[in-house]
Amino acid sequence: MADMFPLYRGDQVRAMDRRAIEQWGIPAYELMTRAGTAAWALLRAQWPQVRRIGVACGPGNNGGDGYVLARLAREAGCTVHVVCAPGGHPRRDPAREALAAWRGAGGRVESFDGMLPDVDVWVDAIYGIGLSRPPSDAVRSLIERINASRRPVLALDVPSGVDADRGRVPGVVVQSRVTLSFIAAKQGLYTGQARDACGEVRVDRLGLPAIDTGQDPPSAWLVRDTDLSAWLAPRHANAHKGEHGHVLCIGGEVGMGGAVRLCAEAALRTGVGLASVATRREGVAALVAARPEAMTHAVEDATALAPLLERASVVAVGPGLGQGDWGRSLLDASLGAGKSLVLDADALNLLAVRPVPVPGAVLTPPPGEAARLLACDTAQVQADRFGAAHRLAQRYQAVVVLKGAGTVVAAPGRDPVVVGAGNPGMATGGMGDVLSGVIASLLAQGLPAFEASVAGALLHATAGDAAARVDGERGLLPSDLFPHLRRLANPA
Ligand SMILES: NC(=O)C1=CN([C@@H]2O[C@H](COP(=O)(O)OP(=O)(O)OC[C@H]3O[C@@H](n4cnc5c(N)ncnc54)[C@H](O)[C@@H]3O)[C@@H](O)[C@H]2O)[C@@H](O)CC1
Ligand SMILES: [K+]
Incomplete structure (x- = not known):
């Protein structure tokens, strides 16, 4: 059999995430910082010329990853607009910590009022694997605006709006150029409607040891031309x-x-x-x-x-x-x-x-x-x-x-x-x-x-x-x- 690539459902990735926190003592905020850092490095490598960055942040940890990236981009001298998705203020740690760090570094959070700032690239940090229902009308409008901007989009973990287990899009979805998935590849990104929304999919382990498929049996496998x-x-x-x-x-x-x-x-x-x-x-x-x-x-x-x-x-x-x-x-x-x-x-x-x-x-x-x-x-x-x-x-x-x-x-x-x-x-x-x-x-x-x-x-x-x-x-x-x-x- 070929050396196939392991894929997982969201609940399995959450279990890996929990293990990293509970067994290996890596704090949740540290993992979030690694996610934001990996995404920022990818953005810089992918679009080295960009100076104006928009980050659309949602209420969960996906939004937290976005706040980390925003802070790093600002520290690097970019103009960064953080747009909070309607109903999207984080209420729980570690996303709250990431928001506080962004504010502490002098960053502002803009509310979405139907218009978006003009930027060179968008970062989609609205929803990750926590999407539980189709986006509301207000979030739908934000997603449609991002898509209509015709700027390249880097999606964090999954394009917002995608059901990462099944590959379906129950409402509207962010059309991404590149998707950076954290910890492990989510099976839904590789089939059905999701295929169109993801662009190129990359995976970053956030510094965790290589996946042991004996310990973490995949839900599916990906085969590629190689x-x-x-x-x-x-x-x-x-x-x-x-x-x-x-x-x-x-x-x-x-x-x-x-x-x-x-x-x-x-x-x-x-x-x-x-x-x-x-x-x-x-x-x-x-x-x-x-x-x-x-x-x-x-x-x-x-x-x-x-x-x-x-x-x-x-x-x-x-x-x-x-x-x-x-x-x-x-x-x-x-x-x-x-x-x-x-x-x-x-x-x-x-x-x-x-x-x-x-x-x-x-x-x-x-x-x-x-x-x-x-x-x-x-x-x-x-x-x-x-x-x-x-x-x-x-x-x-x-x-x-x-x-x-x-x-x-x-x-x-x-x-x-x-x-x-x-x-x-x-x-x-x-x-x-x-x-x-x-x-x-x-x-x-x-x-x-x-x-x-x-x-x-x-x-x-x-x-x-x-x-x-x-x-x-x-x-x-x-x-x-x-x-x-x-x-x-x-x-x-
Ligand atoms: N330890 C960590 O903190 C890490 C977090 N990670 C990130 O965390 C994400 C998962 O975080 P969460 O579980 O917080 O999930 P999400 O950030 O995907 O979103 C969950 C939040 O959105 C709300 N929500 C979901 N669908 C909605 C809808 N249609 N309309 C309105 N609100 C909706 C939920 O009620 C919840 O408050 C991953 O996708 C990944 O981006 C990863 O980076 C790995 C490390
Ligand atoms: K996202």
Whole structure:
């Protein structure tokens, strides 16, 4: 397994914070001072030219971190405007101590009256992991003003307004350029709506010893492009195609033949030994002409599918399958074949109509299909992507790859993994067909289902990022990923 990055919920980080205070005797105000100091150092490194700094402070310890930063910035000769969020005067230590120190150093606190001072950069210290409800109208107005200023924002710990456990934004959120998270990385910052609000996420341990994941088991893990090589070992010299598996891609109802081709080509470009396609008769000639390496068969019913299922080591079913009788019969035959399965697209829509556990299979739903599989609405899935992926994995006894910004991979008995790659250019029809082909390919090459899903989702997202770097996100096509998939599937 790769050297993944540990993620935590807010309550777990609070426990680390308490341990630092109670067991190691580090006073709370000392930790707060370290947080403000780390943030000030990052601000200086990030924007060395700035002289006018705005700090928006809330009522809790996140605000306290902001008062510390404000004092340090003032001592360094900057003009600092501290704006107190409506209802945001700290009432408890150590934030009260930080406010007193700011005042003691000659600093003033401005109340927010609807206008903001003109500054070069904003520091968001309104709410951290203590956000308990959507911001009030008055705080909403402050956040909207900060966003409208178009100045870069450094968010302390989390962008204010983000639910740091779930990645949702229950109201309005500060749009940050950089987020400096304290003590440990919060899982919610890496998926869902939060991804947009955080900008670049950094983590500072505040001088505490390196995380021991045995003592502090993470709630989730993050994988990044640098982890890819852990799953993609070089091939040995006398390899033959039989060792690299045989993927059968099933789908391509009339009018949707391209989907199954994308799936098969993705499997081939990421190293599967053999790829077959079972599709409608109408699609065969075009597919053979476009991708002669895929062995393409006209399959009109489950009987014709049986010998193909027999020969395959992995079956990817769903791309362009449709939800009619043809698709249903091929899906049912696949479910009964006893092969490793990747279920995507219409296979998931059909499964949602007649839900049954599919032990060990890989399901690759985007939020809409996930909602159908859970019989809830898409907003509920997006409000808690970790929870939704977990519920899907339990209900279907499967590995679940919940797609979308910050893809979450979950399986019964496994910690969830978030994919720290991908971009909005990948929100295009056909991108999912490529992903199911990549995962099927890695399964066929011998990775277990969970590892194939994590590595496949990461490989796919990283290829999407590489393709977007060439000509931008808008207009990115699934087939643009192929050369990058091939290159990335062969790490140096
Ligand atoms: N030992 C320490 O003092 C440390 C504190 N840290 C900071 O402390 C933060 C957590 O501090 P807190 O627990 O005080 O939480 P926050 O500072 O996030 O805010 C909690 C306060 O905001 C109020 N609040 C929450 N949502 C609200 C809403 N929508 N409208 C109005 N009021 C709302 C709560 O009632 C509470 O008074 C972390 O995010 C981090 O920034 C870290 O720097 C680590 C060290
Ligand atoms: K904040």
